[in-house]
Amino acid sequence: MGVLKKAKQHSLVADVVSQVEETILSRRIKPGERLPASRDLQSILGASLGTIREAVAILEQKGLVEVKKGAKGGIFVKEASTDSVSEGLGLLIRQLSISYEELAEFRQVNEAAVMRLVARRASDDELSALDDYMDDFRRALNLGDQGWKHFLATEVNLRKHLIELTKNRTYNAVLRPIHDNIMAYTDKLLPGEKRLVREAFTDWESIIEALKKRDGDTAADITSDHIGRFLNHVKE
Incomplete structure (x- = not known):
């Protein structure tokens, strides 16, 4: 996923959130599409699994992503809503x-x-x-x-x-x-x-x-x- 890069060390969680948020808002990843799995994001962004999970939780709070469980689960970009x-x-x-x-x-x-x-x-x-x-x-x-x-x-x-x-x-x-x-x-x-x-x-x-x-x-x-x-x- 070439649009993401290694996270900055000073605030890993904030940087991960900022990068993924910008990727979503610029529509490089569209509503309904799946983000890379947490372990793949860990490798792409150079952050720990705990940091990725914390960042995903923040993105979920913001209403930008939805985490689905099960065989067809994953981290999905949500449609914008009020x-x-x-x-x-x-x-x-x-x-x-x-x-x-x-x-x-x-x-x-x-x-x-x-x-x-x-x-x-x-x-x-x-x-x-x-x-x-x-x-x-x-x-x-x-x-x-x-x-x-x-x-x-x-x-x-x-x-x-x-x-x-x-x-x-x-x-x-x-x-x-x-x-x-x-x-x-x-x-x-x-x-x-x-x-x-x-x-x-x-x-x-x-x-x-x-x-x-x-x-x-x-x-x-x-x-x-x-x-x-x-x-x-x-x-x-």
């Missing part, structure tokens, strides 16, 4: 290390941008299909005081769907993990008042109508106001 981002952000949110204020500020800017992209890029059929979420919102409203959690779950699913409609993998990588974990705030921060549910319903009705008219600026403004207004409710 799982590690989602897990890390999820821990921060569940521990409330990220304040709701910080999260809202970030969302106002980026989710407004999502609306503008959706208005430009989604097909007519994709925009029309957003009405299905309004039907789900109505069902949640009919549950009365118990409907808030159902309403919020629908809102989370809608936001993740809109992120997909941007057809931009960066937004998907950064914003989707937020909505995968935002339910961690419900018990501590979200009041179950009917007034808030009604306000949110009206906002989404207006947002979807604006998107169907390809009016991304209006959808963006309502989205930003919606997030900011709810932040004010939380502070009260």
